Amino acid sequence: MTSTIGNKPTGNSPVDSILSYWKKHSKDILPPLIGILSFLAIWQLLSSTGITRLPGPLSVWTNERTRILLMYPFYDRGGLDKGLFWQTLASLMRVAQGYSLAAIVGISTGILVGTNPVIDKALDPIFQFLRMVAPLAWVPIALVALQQNQPAAIFVIFITCVWPILINTKEGVKQIPEDYNNVARVLQLTRKEYYINILFPSALPYIFTGLRIAIGLAWLAIIAAEIVMSGIVGIGFFIWDAYQQNYISEIILAVIYIGGVGLLLDRSVAWLQQAIIPGQK
Structure with a gap:
């Protein structure tokens, strides 16, 4: 009697590759990412509250003319x-x-x-x-x-x-x-x-x-x-x-x-x- 044993596929899947890359470089990616998001959030808040007349970063998408350019x-x-x-x-x-x-x-x-x-x-x-x-x-x-x-x-x-x-x-x-x-x-x-x-x-x-x-x-x-x-x-x-x-x-x-x-x-x-x-x- 013979039996077949399923072999696990060799090689890394794209998800595994992404997770491996994240583990190696997360300490380098997170600080600038948090800094950029914080800056954009503060900018949007200042614009929404009327403290500055400068449009917030969301206007790049919400404004129709700019959205077309984008x-x-x-x-x-x-x-x-x-x-x-x-x-x-x-x-x-x-x-x-x-x-x-x-x-x-x-x-x-x-x-x-x-x-x-x-x-x-x-x-x-x-x-x-x-x-x-x-x-x-x-x-x-x-x-x-x-x-x-x-x-x-x-x-x-x-x-x-x-x-x-x-x-x-x-x-x-x-x-x-x-x-x-x-x-x-x-x-x-x-x-x-x-x-x-x-x-x-x-x-x-x-x-x-x-x-x-x-x-x-x-x-x-x-x-x-x-x-x-x-x-x-x-x-x-x-x-x-x-x-x-x-x-x-x-x-x-x-x-x-x-x-x-x-x-x-x-x-x-x-x-x-x-x-x-x-x-x-």
Whole structure:
């Protein structure tokens, strides 16, 4: 006589995986979750009691116009009437252009002045002076010089985020241990070999520090620039237009988009740094 014994299925079920993940990370998830929910609850309470005229967070869903924006971010009716996905994408495209240009100029110039003390002394006062100018102060200058909103916005991003990249790159180059330079001289490394084997590996943590600071500044700068520059598709102008029409709930939703995208940009540069320089935080 034979009998069959049912075998238990091997492998973890999705529920088991979720429970296992929760047990491991609950201490890291609960505090920020409680903090965020508490903040939203207090905000909603202050709004409901009339202490502040600012709509509560629930207005993002209860307001019909904002609910449509939330549920249909990809709509495009032409002109400036676009969903928040396209508004955000337009701003990100400007950021990508200005930030990329700033990275190229900042890293190359930082290496130049970092390896040449005389040039560093000559240009450092100019760099320190220009980096103190607020991003919005560059907007009218850019508009007068370039005559168009799009290149003016890209220039504002560039001039805002080039300085942290340049200065951090310069400091990274200057912090290369003298022993490394002595070894390069003994081995008679070519300039290309010196850059690849000594300069870039030593300066990369500083360069990425500048890049990470700059991506946040670039995102802040484009929002400010688009608020001032009228008639262009972008999340900044969307906020200003909503304010002009007193659609406060739309402003709140746009701010959520801005914060979320800014966080993703920062984490993306941090991930790239970790991928290129393992072990660096």
